Amino acid sequence: MIMEKLKEEAGFTNHEKEVAHYILNHMDQVPEMSTSELARASFTSKATVVRLCKKLDLSGYQQFKLKLVEEINQKKRLDQMLANEPITDKSSYADIINVLPSLYDKAVTNTRLSLDKNSINRINQVLQRAECIDIYGTGISYILAQSAAFKFATLGGRMFGL
Numbered sequence: 001m002i003m004e005k006l007k008e009e010a011g012f013t014n015h016e017k018e019v020a021h022y023i024l025n026h027m028d029q030v031p032e033m034s035t036s037e038l039a040r041a042s043f044t045s046k047a048t049v050v051r052l053c054k055k056l057d058l059s060g061y062q063q064f065k066l067k068l069v070e071e072i073n074q075k076k077r078l079d080q081m082l083a084n085e086p087i088t089d090k091s092s093y094a095d096i097i098n099v100l101p102s103l104y105d106k107a108v109t110n111t112r113l114s115l116d117k118n119s120i121n122r123i124n125q126v127l128q129r130a131e132c133i134d135i136y137g138t139g140i141s142y143i144l145a146q147s148a149a150f151k152f153a154t155l156g157g158r159m160f161g162l
Helices: 002-008 014-025 034-040 044-057 061-083 093-114 115-127 142-157
Strands: none
Touching: 002 014, 002 093, 014 044, 034 044, 044 061, 044 142
């Protein structure tokens, strides 16, 4: 995610860090700004803004703005979903246990809605061409990994490593 990469600042120059800080502090304004405007506002250059976009594995500033808007919208949607949940720093253990099933349900529903038939078909083709699929997990995710390995083995008749 772009926001995470901006926060990490991995491999950024000092000027690129200035741009990243500006973006993170003015996220709602940046999508409306041009490269020149962002450079001026962050006291850097257009070249620095473009270099930062490249370091984020994007083709340029326009693609950056599109991805940023997408992430901002996802974050707002998630914040709205969580705003209706009764989990706060004062929530009891019982409150949290009661809310978890609905959070899992929302996560599954959002995942289902975000996948389309073409995506599933491409994933299926990649999995079928794979010689081996390794699945790892620890703690509770180990049990989920075992379950997934069992399901894959049942479907494909192959043994999968854990």
